[in-house]
Amino acid sequence: MDRSCCEIRLEMQSSISFYKSMLDSYGISQNLIGIIGSLILVILTTVIWKLTFGRSAHRTGILLAGLSDAGKTILFTQLTAGVAKETHTSLKENEAQYLVANNQNKTALTVVDLPGHDAIRLQYLEKYKDNARGIVFVIDSGTFQKSVKDVAEFLFHILTDKQLNKIAPSVCIACNKQDLLNSKTKTVIFNQLEKELNTVRKTQSAALSSTAGGTEDSVFLGRKGEDFQFSHLSKFKIEFLECNAKCSAVDEDVNLNELKSWISSLV
């Protein structure tokens, strides 16, 4: 037993020294082999990583963003559960699966309802924007006239965000609460928002730099030297649509068909 062990060991040693001498004869040191091996490993892992996470197909988030009280949470419950619940101002996000029934297979997307209060909305947007396949920007059409400046500012922030420009998710502007009598139609909102974004662009570019000193993570909105138009946006495909997640009158129905078809178009 003992002897056979020794024999094997001797054999191995001799073969190793043989290979070593062979490698040396080719002028390749052992170090180099190690380096090449590790290089291959690194490349392989990055390729696998890219394949699994890098593709846009693997970003599954549909973000519901917008001001507070625009109807995001109701829209969320309507989309994910098909019911309208009583809601309050959100303190944190809601997140749930949303199945899109394609012609043959089902794809699961994640609907994320971001809180809309000024103090926390940017924090949550920051947290979820990397996973954004689509952004639904919800607007309260009833109070749009009053809140247009705030709406424009938040939309401006989304559209000029560097990271979001890189990912370039589809953006849809959902003019919610169309059941209200005083609600604006999407064409009115489109025009006013375009005008307002032009102003915001002007004032934001003149705004003071922040105390951190570093470069801002934002890109220029639209084309320089021209008045802003939504068609100028090369990265984002923006669509306007109307919907209402709650019905005020008895005979009315919730209207989410446009929104649903927009979401299924993302798959």
Next chain:
Amino acid sequence: MLDFFSIFSKGGIVLWCYTFQGVKANFTEPINALIKTVLLQERGGNSQFTHGPLQMQYKLDNEFELVFVVGFQKVLTLLYVDKLITDVHRDFRDRYRKKLLDSSLAWITVNFNYDNQFSLLRSNAEVKESNKVTTMRTFDKSGKSQKTIKSMTIDKNKDPKEVETKKKPSTPKAKKPVEGKVDEFDIARNREAMSKRMATGKGAGKGKKTSQKKGKSARIWENGGNSKDAEALDYSGLQNEPLTNGHGEENNITDEQVKSLQIFIELSTCVRNWVNTSSNIQDLEIEEEEMIIEEEAESKSDTKKKIVKMNRMFSGKKSSGGLFSMFRGLVGSKALSKEALQPVLDSMSDHLIGKNVAADIAQKMCDSVSNKLEGKILGTFSTIASTVKQSLNESLVQILTPKRRVDILRDVLEAQRAGKPYVITFCGVNGVGKSTNLAKICFWLMENGFRVLIAACDTFRAGAVEQLRTHKTRLHTLHPPSMHGGRDGVCLFEKGYGKDAAGIAMQAINAAKEQRYDVVLVDTAGRMQDNEPLMRSLAKLITVNTPDLVLFVGEALVGNEAVDQLVKFNQALADYSNSEKPRTIDGIVLTKFDTIDDKVGAAISMTYTTGQPIVFVGTGQSYPDLRSLNAKAVVHALLK
């Protein structure tokens, strides 16, 4: 009567709600107000909130991310609300635990049928409340009857320091856990025994002291409170025997009582030591001072440890042990308790105070964070410290992020379109840099093509008008009229000294309207927040002229004073304005930001106190040294 009781998720979806007699009164609005003004601004320290005629009380469940809110009329003092809310909280989560734990928010569709259970709990609470004792206690029931006469008379032979111990406010805290178990009589006897023992102990201590060498060496205090000395000082073992023997009829004292006696004696020795050390006059030498502090800290920590030990004893043998609990501890799926959070939060609060955050603000922040985290399930690889830090970070960013849109240029454009000037008033205490930052803001506005009129309403301090005139001349040369379509880019409106500031401001605004200036910057005299006549005149200026923006100028160097300044300014503006809806401070200018390195706490103190954003930050001496605040950078500097 309760107006409503609502249970909703932190995401804002209502699970279940009760309204008074099924009346669907509008309770969404007050709850939203509660969320916006309390929960989103980190004022979650206490759980009450008043909104109009309504009083609301809430409770957070951090494990299931739920909020319980109960609302009732302010005029009613409902004492059972506290109990009700805890009862419902406990019952609700036990009942629906499974459903709530289900991820993917499947509970949205669930119809929580909780009405019956709720009315049961409510009537229970109500009945308990009405049954509560309202009659006076008889003498037999009172605590006084329990005491013996002996315990009430003061023993002259007692060590005077022993009496001092009793008076010391820290003693009740230490005694607390014991009180429930040991009756007054025992305590009295204990004291007696202890005072005798102390007398002997004292003599020994003095003997040691005399033998001490001169010169600087670590002084050993009598009964020096070290953990090492604990054994030597532990007379409790010996003490118990004569105690029980001396009073033969008390022989049936249970083990537990003996234990508690021991602990009480240990404790009081500790406390006494501590009192001893701190009541001594401290020497000038820093070294020794440090030593004393160290010792104090040590003896304090000793007491703490003992209290913890004692708590554990009294809470009974709860250590169920077993393999599973070990694994659970390993995986770390345990809920955070207030006790576990407290030490971390204390150190955090100290850290914040070290960074110049006002002391009570730091405390309030920590309370709010503790409220937010209590009951939360800790992640697998996260420690309490990291969780607290993370949560505090979020809260601080949240506070510094403005809760409304801050875009002055946009508002100026709006005013321009409406054909009236945009008026900004600056106020603050003396010497914080009102005029300097006014000039900087003026420069910034001129850079953006607006025409600015400066109103010199500081008619009090000598040279104030001249200072502004100098600024105006400099700005004039930087921005000649050719840059503003041939008209003056900046102009100074002055009426000399000693006049009424409100009148000058009014005239300035009218002049700006006529000459089509876009912005009026009103410089006011610096005033201390306690100076009533001056505060009155400021309130008048603001009420009469209704400026579009009232900016409070505060320096970043300020510490605890920041809160006082802002509160009093706001209060004065509200009190003296004589109008229904008084104007208060709309925004803050933080000056001298370049002088404070990373002690940026004043930013937090100011935004927390007012809830208003920091609009400008002054960072230097020259005109372009004006910045906006970067919340993340500030918070990073704070928690570094």
